[in-house]
Each structure stands twice: as structure tokens, then as C-alpha cells.
Amino acid sequence: MRRTLYGVVITLSTVGLVTAQSRAKAQSPAAQPPPQTVTPQTYPIEQIQAGEVRFVSECGFCHGRDAAGGETGPDLTRSKLVAEDNRGDKIGPVVRAGRADLGMPAFSLSPADMAAIVAFIHDQKTKAEAEGGGRRSVEATDLETGDAAAGRRYFNGAGGCSACHSVTGDLAGIASRYEGLKLLMRMLYPSERSEPAPPGLSAHFDQLGKYTDDDMHNVYAYLVTLK
Amino acid sequence: MSRLLLGICLTALAYGQSDSWLTFHGDYSGRRHTSLREITPENVAQLQQVWRFETQQNPQIKASPIVADGKLYITTPDNLWAVDTRTGAELWHYENPRNNAFHIGHRGAAIYKDTVYLTTPDCRLIALNAKDGKAKWNVVIADSNKGYWSSNAPLVVRNHVLVGVSGDFDNLPGQLKSIDADTGATQWIFYSTPPPGAKQPNSGGATGGQMWTTGTYDPSLNLVYVGTGNPTPVLNGAVRPGDNPWTCSIVALNPDTGKLVWGFQVSPHDTHDWDANEVPVLADANFNGQARKLLMQASRNGYFFVLDRTNGKSLLTRPFAFVNWAKGIDSQGRPIPDPAKFPSPSGVLVAPNESGATNFRPPSFDPQTGLFIVSAQDGYGIYFFKSGDGAYGWAGADYGVAGRAFLRAIDYQTGKIVWNHPIGEGAGTAGVLTTATGVTFSGDVSGNFLALRTSDGATLWRQSIGRIGNGPISFELDGRQILVVGGGSSLYAFALPKEKR
Numbered sequence: 001m002r003r004t005l006y007g008v009v010i011t012l013s014t015v016g017l018v019t020a021q022s023r024a025k026a027q028s029p030a031a032q033p034p035p036q037t038v039t040p041q042t043y044p045i046e047q048i049q050a051g052e053v054r055f056v057s058e059c060g061f062c063h064g065r066d067a068a069g070g071e072t073g074p075d076l077t078r079s080k081l082v083a084e085d086n087r088g089d090k091i092g093p094v095v096r097a098g099r100a101d102l103g104m105p106a107f108s109l110s111p112a113d114m115a116a117i118v119a120f121i122h123d124q125k126t127k128a129e130a131e132g133g134g135r136r137s138v139e140a141t142d143l144e145t146g147d148a149a150a151g152r153r154y155f156n157g158a159g160g161c162s163a164c165h166s167v168t169g170d171l172a173g174i175a176s177r178y179e180g181l182k183l184l185m186r187m188l189y190p191s192e193r194s195e196p197a198p199p200g201l202s203a204h205f206d207q208l209g210k211y212t213d214d215d216m217h218n219v220y221a222y223l224v225t226l227k
Numbered sequence: 228m229s230r231l232l233l234g235i236c237l238t239a240l241a242y243g244q245s246d247s248w249l250t251f252h253g254d255y256s257g258r259r260h261t262s263l264r265e266i267t268p269e270n271v272a273q274l275q276q277v278w279r280f281e282t283q284q285n286p287q288i289k290a291s292p293i294v295a296d297g298k299l300y301i302t303t304p305d306n307l308w309a310v311d312t313r314t315g316a317e318l319w320h321y322e323n324p325r326n327n328a329f330h331i332g333h334r335g336a337a338i339y340k341d342t343v344y345l346t347t348p349d350c351r352l353i354a355l356n357a358k359d360g361k362a363k364w365n366v367v368i369a370d371s372n373k374g375y376w377s378s379n380a381p382l383v384v385r386n387h388v389l390v391g392v393s394g395d396f397d398n399l400p401g402q403l404k405s406i407d408a409d410t411g412a413t414q415w416i417f418y419s420t421p422p423p424g425a426k427q428p429n430s431g432g433a434t435g436g437q438m439w440t441t442g443t444y445d446p447s448l449n450l451v452y453v454g455t456g457n458p459t460p461v462l463n464g465a466v467r468p469g470d471n472p473w474t475c476s477i478v479a480l481n482p483d484t485g486k487l488v489w490g491f492q493v494s495p496h497d498t499h500d501w502d503a504n505e506v507p508v509l510a511d512a513n514f515n516g517q518a519r520k521l522l523m524q525a526s527r528n529g530y531f532f533v534l535d536r537t538n539g540k541s542l543l544t545r546p547f548a549f550v551n552w553a554k555g556i557d558s559q560g561r562p563i564p565d566p567a568k569f570p571s572p573s574g575v576l577v578a579p580n581e582s583g584a585t586n587f588r589p590p591s592f593d594p595q596t597g598l599f600i601v602s603a604q605d606g607y608g609i610y611f612f613k614s615g616d617g618a619y620g621w622a623g624a625d626y627g628v629a630g631r632a633f634l635r636a637i638d639y640q641t642g643k644i645v646w647n648h649p650i651g652e653g654a655g656t657a658g659v660l661t662t663a664t665g666v667t668f669s670g671d672v673s674g675n676f677l678a679l680r681t682s683d684g685a686t687l688w689r690q691s692i693g694r695i696g697n698g699p700i701s702f703e704l705d706g707r708q709i710l711v712v713g714g715g716s717s718l719y720a721f722a723l724p725k726e727k728r
Contacts, residue, residue, distance in 0.1 A: 052327065053325070053326075053327040054327075056327045056328075056329070057325075057326065057327050057328060057329060057330045057348065058330060060329055061329045061331040062331075064396075065396065069621075069624065070396070070621070071396075071500075071581075071621075072581070072582075072627070103653075105285075105287070107285060108285055137624065138574070138611050138624055142572050142573055142574070142611065142613065143573055143574060144573075145572075145573040181626070184574070184609070185609075185626065185628065188576070188607070188609070188628045188629070189607075189628050189629040191629065204629070205629055205631065208576065208578075208607040208628060208629060209549065209551075209578070209607075211576055213567070213571075213574075213575050213576055216574075216576055217573060217574075
């Protein structure tokens with residue numbers, strides 16, 4: 001039964017698929033380079049080396065020894081916050097306060113250690129920009145394998161998304177506000193970590209057990225059309 | 228000191244003794260079950276703080292303390308403190324020099340005669356005099372420049388100090404070393420995946436399988452049981468075809484020779500970072516009408532396994548949390564990975580997520596109720612691999628999407644969930660301790676120390692102490708039952724008020 005339905009979906013949705021593929025080409029990685037450093041800055045090699053020792057031991061497990069992403073933490077060389085940082089004015093507060101909602105602990109580091117870590121991160125970003133592309137990144141184009149028309153049907157039908165959401169209401173222009181992995185993650189579980197959790201979160205959690213991978217990619221493809 | 232020497236005998240270690248907590252698990256069985264009976268469901272709400280020990284450092288305590296001869300030993304990466312069990316006062320502190328290996332956590336110390344053992348992030352094993360913390364010797368157990376690090380609480384069996392390492396950011400063979408407790412000399416090395424230059428590599432090209440948690444030991448069979456970690460490259464399984472033994476496995480080793488006696492793979496051909504390092508818990512118990520020597524593991528991959536520990540044969544395999552990655556169970560009792568859930572270029576939604584249905588936080592087995600109590604997570608992650616991610620180290624990307632944390636009681640004979648106590652969003656980090664009086668101690672994700680009724684999971688008492696990163700322990704001191712648990716970067720000792728006992 002499922003196979004038959006699935007076949008019909010594919011036949012009917014050829015147009016949607018082509019649209020998704022065209023868009024995928026338009027958003028190739030080359031068109032979306034990592035955010036460029038806003039304020040170019042240089043650091044003494046000794047400080048960068050000292051920073052590497054501190055970074056690897058304190059931050060490397062989650063963010064990678066090369067700051068390009070590790071077991072749980074993001075690639076810092078592609079981070080908007082790092083791009084906008086000037087000598088630790090953005091990085092420092094995050095490191096000192098942590099991001100408890102994302103599982104990052106707070107660190108109390110000496111000013112010298114903090115400055116050295118900042119130096120190392122910027123140096124790694126400079127190197128990554130020179131090399132081009134992130135090694136462990138997920139590009140928006142990677143995610144666009146779904147069928148937007150099938151996603152719309154799922155959204156309004158089996159998925160039950162339209163019971164709470166409206167593409168002309170809360171989701172209007174969602175793809176202009178979020179893209180790529182961020183959009184997918186929000187679609188799957190829009191965690192704001194607020195207390196108490198909004199009632200819709202449990203519906204999203206339950207939905208995670210219902211999606212097929214095709215459903216997930218189809219709904220994502222549909223959301224991408226909501227510019 | 229003589230009492231200590233007597234204390235470290237095998238019979239005491241097999242099922243614990245009341246005035247100490249001699250290994251990561253308290254004893255060799257890994258059950259984390261105390262025979263002390265002073266604290267009961269009726270009086271647990273009267274527990275009071277006896278002392279608090281602050282490391283005065285950043286890192287959360289993730290180590291299980293050990294207690295011997297009136298002293299408690301607690302670790303963080305590069306640090307070991309000896310603490311007076313009566314007052315919580317520091318007796319001595321040992322600090323390893325700064326180094327650039329990963330400092331993500333440390334699981335605890337080990338003790339043998341009058342020596343305390345500490346592993347370090349830069350892969351040293353340091354033998355310290357229990358009296359004053361002076362180093363007796365300091366040996367390198369692996370090359371941290373290659374990407375190994377150690378957080379391991381060693382397991383001591385006679386004069387063998389078994390030490391493991393971590394290292395799945397690089398393609399490194401899995402190794403467990405036995406070090407001579409007196410001299411620091413290497414006695415043997417067990418490789419879970421072939422070392423460089425091995426003549427007949429049998430792992431399908433996989434490296435990894437690190438043994439970074441503390442094993443258990445059966446003195447009557449003279450077998451050590453250790454869980455092994457995930458294969459490397461981690462998310463790219465295509466370059467390492469086959470089951471990749473002995474990654475994501477439980478292995479039984481002879482502690483005198485390091486020879487493999489049997490192995491059981493809980494996750495053949497893992498592509499999700501689901502180390503099988505969770506405690507292999509030992510119990511001698513009836514299993515469906517037959518007296519058995521059992522080994523039980525609630526594994527990171529979401530399945531609860533019961534094995535006959537004499538031969539590694541499966542008795543039960545059943546999920547204890549959300550799973551969607553297996554097509555079924557094979558004739559040997561192993562889950563069959565579903566290729567549709569291998570990491571892919573556009574991503575696949577997988578349950579559990581990378582942090583797992585459980586993890587290194589230790590569970591407890593209560594022999595009275597037959598309940599195996601574990602800090603579990605129902606969760607989902609999204610897993611990616613594309614050819615550009617290569618074949619080294621992580622080789623892919625994955626992201627946790629959502630999780631719900633529970634303390635969950637499993638009937639060891641059927642695998643059925645008997646009760647399920649929610650502890651918050653995400654994953655719990657606290658281990659579990661059960662008592663002979665039917666109390667279960669653990670923690671929630673909000674930093675509360677919890678006492679539950681073992682039979683049904685009902686809350687008996689709670690106290691906010693900060694996020695708990697270790698398993699609570701219990702021992703008797705001056706005729707009084709003491710509980711010690713870590714909250715944040717402090718250790719807390721609790722007991723009943725003296726006058727009300």
C-alpha cells in the first residue's frame with residue numbers, strides 16, 4: 001500500500017523536484033561562502049601557539065582540535081559570531097557565560113588564556129578561509145533532495161502540521177529567516193528552551209517518531225519555498 | 228593501613244563491603260548496590276548535608292569517588308584530591324602539569340595496597356602514595372600526540388592495573404593496557420582493533436573501539452569484562468565493510484594474559500558513535516527458571532542485553548528506549564543495522580541521537596526487585612555523510628535534534644520497562660545507586676539529587692545541589708551510612724541526623 005502511494009507521489013511531483021534542484025544549484029557552496037571576518041586582526045605567533053594548547057584541551061572535544069567542528073559543537077571557522085568578533089569582544093562573553101541551552105559550559109579563564117584562545121580561533125578562521133569550505137559542514141544544497149509538493153500534502157495532511165501552523169501566518173517567509181541546517185533543525189524541533197516549554201514542542205517531539213526520511217526532506221523542501 | 232590491605236581482597240571486592248567504595252563501581256560486579264540498610268524509604272527525607280568538598284576549579288565532577296581506609300579520592304582531568312571522609316577536608320592534592328590533550332572529563336581513581344592510581348589527559352598513569360600524594364612512578368600508556376587521551380578510572384585485578392584510553396577523532400587502534408601495580412611495567416596490551424602492521428587484520432579496516440570506561444570482573448571465572456567504543460572513521464562506514472569486531476562490543480579477557488576469551492558485538496558495523504562502553508553489570512541470578520551467571524548492559528544504541536557471561540551467548544536483546552536504526556535481531560542476539568539509517572548526504576533522522584539512549588553514567592542493578600535502573604534518553608539525531616567528509620576521524624557530521632530524559636527500570640528477565648520516571652529535557656548525566664532497603668538515588672537534568680522508591684519510581688526526596696555528573700556512592704563511617712554525590716564542581720556528603728537514628 002505504502003509503495004503504491006509512494007509511486008504516485010513521485011509521478012505527480014516531478015515538477016516540484018525540478019524546482020528544488022534548480023534552487024539547489026543557485027545556492028551552491030561557492031555562492032554561500034562562510035561569513036567573512038568583519039574586522040581583520042592579526043596575532044603574534046606565540047599567542048596563537050599558546051592559544052592552541054588551551055583551545056585543544058578545553059574546547060577541542062566539542063569544537064574540534066582545529067576549531068572546525070567536533071563531537072557536539074559547531075564549526076567555529078564558519079560561525080557568524082566569530083566573523084563579527086574583534087579581539088574577543090563577542091567570543092569572550094559567550095565563553096565566560098556558556099550556552100547552557102546548547103550544552104556549552106561556562107569557562108572562567110584568565111585574561112591571557114582567553115586572549116590566546118581568541119587568537120587561535122581567528123587564526124584558524126583565516127586558514128579555513130584560505131582553504132575554502134568547511135570540512136564537516138552541511139550545506140543547504142545537501143538538504144534539498146525532497147519534493148516540495150509532497151511536503152505540502154504532508155504538511156496539510158498526514159503530518160498534521162497545519163493544525164498549528166499556517167504558511168501565510170507564522171511560517172510566512174520562514175525560508176527568508178532561516179536556511180539550510182538551521183531551518184531543518186527548527187522544523188524538526190523549534191526548541192527555544194523557554195520555561196515552560198511551549199505546548200507545540202511535544203507535538204514536534206512526537207512527530208520525530210513518525211517522519212520517514214522522505215517525509216522530513218519533503219516538508220523541508222516545502223518550507224524552502226516559503227520565502 | 229593493615230585494614231586497607233585486608234580490604235582489597237577479592238572476596239570483598241566481588242560484592243562490595245560496607246565501610247569502603249574500592250573501585251569506580253564500588254566492587255567488581257558493577258551493580259552499584261549497597262547492602263547498607265540505615266537509609267530507608269521511610270527516613271530518606273531526613274537526609275542532611277554532612278560536609279561539602281569544593282574543588283575550587285571549573286570542571287564539573289564526573290568521577291566516581293573511591294573510599295578506602297577513611298580517605299576519599301576524587302578526580303577531575305589532571306587532578307586528584309584525597310579528602311577526609313569525616314570532615315570533607317582536603318588531605319592532599321596532586322596536579323599533573325598542563326597539557327593540550329582533551330580535558331572533557333575524568334571518571335575516577337583506583338587503589339591497590341597503599342597506592343592510588345590516576346590516568347591523565349596526556350595518557351600517563353601516575354602511581355601516588357596514598358599517605359601523602361607523592362608520585363611513586365609515572366608512565367606513558369599511549370601517545371597523546373597521536374590523538375589518544377585518557378579519562379579512565381583504572382580497574383585493579385590483583386597486581387594488574389587495567390587502563391584504557393579514548394581517541395575517536397583519529398583512526399587509532401583500540402587498546403587496553405595492563406600495568407604492573409608495583410612497578411609500572413607493561414604486562415600486556417589487548418587491541419580491540421588491529422595495531423599497525425597486524426598480519427591478519429580482522430576488523431574490516433576499522434580502527435577505534437577504545438576502552439575508556441571501567442570494566443567489571445568475575446573472580447570465579449577469572450574474566451574481566453570491558454565495553455569497547457565505536458569504530459573509526461566514525462560516520463563513514465563504507466570504507467570499513469563488515470561488522471568491524473571488536474568495536475561496539477563487550478569483550479571478556481583473561482586479566483593475566485590479556486587474551487580474548489569471547490566477544491559479543493552489541494552494534495555490528497556502527498555508524499552512529501554508539502560506544503558500547505556502558506557498564507557490563509554482573510549478577511548471579513535466576514533467568515527464566517535457570518540459575519545463571521549473567522552479564523547485563525543497557526547500551527548506548529538503545530538495546531538492553533543479557534548474556535551468559537561464561538560464554539558470551541545472548542539470553543535477551545530488547546530495546547529500552549526509542550530505536551529506529553535496526554531491521555531486527557539476528558540469531559546471535561545482535562541488532563541488524565538498517566542501511567537506510569546510515570549517515571547520508573542529505574541526512575537521516577535516527578533514534579537514539581549521538582549522545583545515546585544512555586552513556587557512561589553508571590546504572591544500578593537491584594537484586595531484590597530484579598530491576599536494572601538506568602538513566603535513559605529517548606532522542607533523535609540527524610546524521611550526515613558525504614564523500615567529501617573523507618575517511619579520517621569523524622568523517623561526517625551529526626546533530627542532536629531533541630531528547631527526553633528518564634530514569635527507567637528494566638525487568639532483567641524480560642527487558643520490559645517496569646517504571647519510567649521523567650527527569651527533564653535532553654539527557655541525564657547522573658548515575659544510579661540502589662540500596663538494600665529499596666531506595667534508588669540519582670539526579671535529574673536540573674541539578675536535583677533524587678531519592679526514588681525502587682519498586683515503583685515514586686519520588687521520596689530531592690535536594691538541589693547542581694548538575695550531577697557522577698554516580699552516587701555509599702559507605703559506612705563510624706556506624707553511620709554516608710552518601711556522597713557530586714554536584715557541579717563540589718562533592719556533597721549526606722547522612723541521617725545523628726539524634727534521629
